Amino acid sequence: MELAKITSKGQITIPIQIRKMLNLKDGDKVVFMTEGGRVIMENPTRLAVKEAQEAFEGLAEELGLKSEDDVINLVKEVRKELWEKKHADND
Structure with a gap:
């Protein structure tokens, strides 16, 4: 579990372990989503790749x-x- 403090402007510093896990670098953006009453932060690039993989799942077999x-x-x-x-x- 990682802890971050919110500034008066609503900003936080993402802990280094979380940045490494999400492969985030300076200037990258993050996306926040809600799921089952929880807030999830994700790297939007990884999320797009995951969604593309899910969209194309099974297509390779269909195309032989x-x-x-x-x-x-x-x-x-x-x-x-x-x-x-x-x-x-x-x-």
């Missing part, structure tokens, strides 16, 4: 992606299709 090579090949295919579409529109 079983390896890193499968993902690389899919990216190449999509890039090729986008390139062809872009250049077809210019004709």
